[in-house]
Amino acid sequence: MEVLISEDRIRERVEALADRVNADFADRPFVVVGILTGSLVFLADLIRRIQHPHQIGLIHASSYRNSTTPGTLVVNDGLLPDIKGKHLLLLDDILDSGQTLARLVEHLQHKGAASIRTCVLLRKIGRQTIAVEPDYTGFEIPDKFVIGYGLDFADDYRHLPFIGVLPDNTPHP
Ligand code: 5GP
Numbered sequence: 001m002e003v004l005i006s007e008d009r010i011r012e013r014v015e016a017l018a019d020r021v022n023a024d025f026a027d028r029p030f031v032v033v034g035i036l037t038g039s040l041v042f043l044a045d046l047i048r049r050i051q052h053p054h055q056i057g058l059i060h061a062s063s064y065r066n067s068t069t070p071g072t073l074v075v076n077d078g079l080l081p082d083i084k085g086k087h088l089l090l091l092d093d094i095l096d097s098g099q100t101l102a103r104l105v106e107h108l109q110h111k112g113a114a115s116i117r118t119c120v121l122l123r124k125i126g127r128q129t130i131a132v133e134p135d136y137t138g139f140e141i142p143d144k145f146v147i148g149y150g151l152d153f154a155d156d157y158r159h160l161p162f163i164g165v166l167p168d169n170t171p172h173p
């Protein structure tokens with residue numbers, strides 16, 4: 001498998017992102033909201049570098065873009081604590097069309113968040129069809145299907161410590 005981003009590079013970049021989060025959130029408690037399931041590994045690494053008080057919240061979003069209703073995003077916030085009046089740092093694994101992040105920002109605003117900053121580990125170049133500008137971005141990557149470090153293919157490969165490119169001939173289980 002082609003390794004796009006090594007474990008070492010991910011570690012360095014996550015440290016740098018955490019430094020910025022530490023600087024920006026030094027003065028206020030906040031909630032790190034991870035978008036399930038892809039952001040879990042990133043969240044676990046990032047929060048261990050955060051030096052200020054924060055809570056963790058999780059929200060589930062899945063899009064069914066190859067079904068009869070393309071682009072439908074289903075959101076489940078049953079695991080999310082009350083975020084009314086809270087400052088949020090919303091984390092996702094990868095920004096592709098931008099729909100997930102844009103829709104969840106809207107959703108969390110409606111639930112009364114005081115402020116929302118967004119952070120993505122990866123951003124695919126030239127793929128955004130919805131205007132959304134993350135406050136923090138780990139890496140810009142080419143338009144390839146990537147796996148590892150939380151990102152899956154058919155719910156596998158999330159455990160890989162690096163970001164890899166899924167080989168074209170990988171059979172769907
Ligand atoms: P968007 O809503 O921005 O189009 O898509 C974001 C979601 O699509 C991500 O949270 C992720 O679940 C999924 N996704 C987009 N590109 C990739 C990719 O290259 N690999 C994997 N594993 N998931 C992706």
Ligand code: MG
Pocket residue numbers: 035036037038039093
């Ligand atoms: Mg996802």
